[in-house]
Amino acid sequence: MxxxxxxxxxxKVMNLFFKTAGASMESxxxxxxxxxxxxxxxxxxxPGETVLEVGCGTGFFTMPAAHLIGEHGQxxxxxxxxxxxxxxxxxxxxxxxxxxTVLERDALDTGLDSSRxxxxxxxxxxxxxxxxxxxxxxxxxxxxxxxxxxxxWLFPPLVHLWVPKAIVQSGLFAFVMKQNGVYKYRRxx
Ligand SMILES: C[S@@+](CC[C@H](N)C(=O)[O-])C[C@H]1O[C@@H](n2cnc3c(N)ncnc32)[C@H](O)[C@@H]1O
Numbered sequence: 094m095x096x097x098x099x100x101x102x103x104x105k106v107m108n109l110f111f112k113t114a115g116a117s118m119e120s121x122x123x124x125x126x127x128x129x130x131x132x133x134x135x136x137x138x139x140p141g142e143t144v145l146e147v148g149c150g151t152g153f154f155t156m157p158a159a160h161l162i163g164e165h166g167q168x169x170x171x172x173x174x175x176x177x178x179x180x181x182x183x184x185x186x187x188x189x190x191x192x193x194t195v196l197e198r199d200a201l202d203t204g205l206d207s208s209r210x211x212x213x214x215x216x217x218x219x220x221x222x223x224x225x226x227x228x229x230x231x232x233x234x235x236x237x238x239x240x241x242x243x244x245x246w247l248f249p250p251l252v253h254l255w256v257p258k259a260i261v262q263s264g265l266f267a268f269v270m271k272q273n274g275v276y277k278y279r280r281x282x
Contacts, residue, residue: 097223135273148218
């Protein structure tokens with residue numbers, strides 16, 4: 094488990110916080126306010142691709158992303174929090190999806206092979222204390238294929254002021270376009 098979550102594991106307040114946050118992440122109200130299918134349509138994910146979703150939470154984007162890649166694609170949904178991983182595993186099982194692999198893993202050290210994925214989704218996960226860009230971006234660069242796509246959807250709005258700039262300044266990704274609120278970057282050699 095990531096040290097950030099390890100340190101909070103025995104805190105009742107934090108566990109209550111994560112439980113409440115998890116419920117709100119998959120709430121009806123969120124579905125009314127945000128359309129995950131529409132947001133994902135800004136990513137260019139294609140059927141048959143291998144996609145990593147970092148910080149899948151309780152799976153708001155996981156299920157629609159699995160439909161986008163189709164039965165010949167593979168979605169790797171990753172989160173560091175066991176309770177969220179269990180929740181997504183149960184949704185994937187209920188839906189009978191066999192193109193999704195759910196991993197409890199620290200995204201700073203994914204354990205995935207280099208040049209393994211066509212696209213990475215960073216959806217509603219940055220900035221986050223346990224996901225410093227200085228470590229996250231090099232790991233995403235390592236696992237993406239040479240022409241791979243980094244797709245970033247930001248929340249809350251204030252973070253648009255600096256996160257997109259920080260991604261370009263890393264020198265690892267070039268900005269391509271913004272579509273349906275999703276910033277798309279191409280992996281640089
Ligand atoms: C704000 S939630 C967003 C969840 C989901 N993407 C959504 O939009 O509903 C951020 C997620 O990132 C996960 N996370 C944070 N740091 C992580 C890390 N180092 N590795 C993997 N997941 C992490 C958290 O556990 C949490 O589920």
